[in-house]
Amino acid sequence: MPKMPLMPLLLFCTLLGGHGIVQAQAPGQPSAVSKTNCDRDCLLEFTRNYLRALANHDPDSARLSDTVVFSENNVTMPVGNDGLWGTLSKVRDGALEVADTRTGNAAWFGIVEEHGNPAYLALRLKVENRLVTEIETIVNRLPDMPKPFGDPDQVVHDASWDDLLDKEELRPRERLVAVADGYFSTVELNDGQVFTDFTDDCGRLENGISTTSNGGSASIAQGCEQQFKLGIYRINKRVRERRYPLVDEERGIVVASGFFDHANTFDRYTLTDGREMKTVLKWPNSISLLEAFKIRGGKISRIEAVFTYVPYFMPSPFAHANVDFQTR
């Protein structure tokens, strides 16, 4: 019987050992089998239960994992007494709710009150083994720098978010993410080139304001695609740390997270039709957001976002390091 040289044998045994088996799984996955022991209703109930716990200032009832990670506007902190946990006075009825049974994530876009003051909240929970392991919150409050903040009493989430798509409108998960990612690529360095598709009636609600029909950028151009073709959003040097933790294929919804970096290397720019624009802020700043996309037949029909200002280039605790952006 031929003898195997010692070093290759040791290497072979190492690969067969515990580490070798773990590395054989799909990258980033704890197991080669995805167990979905919490369906859509179950996931949505987790967000509702979390918000009840928040309103009652009772973290013990939030079904939290021992290792839960909680962030508010990208800062991690203990759960239970800090941030919203120390200030929340009410959770208002009416919200956009999304769930992804494959990734175990659920999202909630709505309005809460802190000491009676309304604030826009976007919440993402990750549920594993029927315990919450990640809580990501973006809270948009006043007073702050100039930004959209719609009348909280007038906010209506478009009814189409809950529509189950017809068969011909359905798209696979990867394509839905590609359409959403194309939106961010269009926003980044917006110069009129459009990297995604929109329905003709596409509308966007940002912090409770329709910015495609009657507020914000809508005063310059109306409609999702029309605004991008004008290059209104050129100030976005980067759309960074893009993540897509939720996809609901039946409803054609993607929930994304990311940052819009306004480096403000310039404070004036020109639209594609020749009009000159001035940046509102003169200094570097970033916008941190959770954003939902409704995609019908491969085209974005509705967008809803909650965002707030954060210090320029601030990272997310849930994303990889900024290595991709260090040399830009």
Next chain:
Amino acid sequence: MLIRLPSALAAALLVCAPAVLAQNPSCDAACLTSIAERYLQDVARQDASGLPWADRVRYTENNVAMMIGDGFWGAGPGVSAGGLFLPDAITGNIVWFGITSEHGQAAYHGLRLRVQDAQITEVESYLGREGTPEVFGKVDQYRPEPAFAERPSSAAGLSREQLVALVDGYFNSKQQNNGQVFTAVAADCRQQTNGKSITSGDHWAATVARGCAAQLRAGLFKPVDRIRARRYPVIDEKRGIVVALSIEDHATRFVDYVSTDGKPLAVEVEYPNSRGRLDLFKISEGEIVAIEGVSVFLPYYIHSLWQD
């Protein structure tokens, strides 16, 4: 030929080594000031290529790490003449406090450089800009606190540790402020933040109590939950100046409170927030006589990239 040191001597050298290194003999106060001046000139020209960078450099702006060239460096930067240079050859740090601009819009700017072997290893900037919920005094009405231009101070004689203890006691007094004061503050102590007087004029705190000491005794800063990540990178014993960096947490679990003498008060911002601060403390006759600095409105509980 190998020279063997007696083990006791070798041990003594090891113990002493940090102190010897900490003297930073390769760059004295004049050297540090020269590097800071060059840095400010070059940032205004947006040309970092001529600065003496170390192989590994860390740059943060308002407590976010980024590349040199981004942030303030890229935003049409300008540097106003003047400002206060505060070198500390023992720690190898120099702090500059002055006014800069982005596309012509002025900001109060606290800059810290750390220099090792005559090369820049750390750059930390705090920019107090107009238009955030934090206080901001109009630049055309700004007058630098004169106490910091005085020299030498009668504080000479206080050790570095004593100077730091006074400032640390100020922070201990301010956090969870209930009127108890853990430091020595002159009766006429003045404070400016982002060019705005906190202890006189029309600032809300000044309308309740005037002067640092009176404000601390009145418990005006009760909403400050914690002052953490405190660092004291520059101490000037001769001039009686300490530069402090810190993060102030306002959890805002309450919005109404009362001063120690019963006056009803309310927080300015009714949601959780933190402030990143770079403050200069002037100490004379064993008391804090003036505080001037930059304060930046930040997401609540933001972690310090330099210490936590």
